[in-house]
Amino acid sequence: MDEASLSKHICGLEEKLLTPEVRTSPQQLALLLADGFVEYGSSGRVWHKKDLMGEAGAGMVELTLSEFALHLLSEDAVLATYRTFNAGNGRYTLRSSIWRYREGRWQMLFHQGTPAAVQD
Template sequence: MIDESERAVRAAMDAELLLLDPEVRASPARVSELLDPEFTEFGASGRRWDAESVLTVTSGATVSPESPVEVTEMTGVVLAPGIVHLTYFADNRGRRAWRSSLWRLTGTGWRLYFHQATPVPSGIA
């Protein structure tokens, strides 16, 4: 039987994978449903993003159906009721990064509150 913590982690993982889906990324409306209004990201480029800036670049240019983001080693843990921390390794056409996300449960479902990507040079796992 799946307990509440496992359900929360699975819901956050499913939402994270949706955000990496090229069809979802191409739709600002769908991305908006998954981002918390207070969303912040420190990207692999070193740039700081908020929900508004992410929505202006959701044209699908960063994730294509021909070369989707490869995700491995995804794990999650409930930090507090309604707060899930995910970590995973992502490879987007050779741009490799360790990623960390904080998801929080809101009245409209799970939303990404914080995300950070740390670049990983070739040759380093």
């Protein structure tokens, strides 16, 4: 896959993780999150994959993704960076995710959300 196609694919996976259908489905989350997944949330809380596998999954959010960029780390690992806007609380967050390719699919291994200043 060329870099432009890979960037579009990973951005699509990030957007998929923002949808209610995926966020509330432990089965779908299990496919997109690596077994060793960890998140440092913008709230300051640390999440692991097992924390998101209950009935509620990752919970509902209204986030809009912008300023997506993909950075190649190796043949089977990438860093995605972007900004989100939370319609529920009016806050912006800077986000970064490490994705790795294993067993024929890309899975998120790490994610971090950092509160950001209001966008100009």
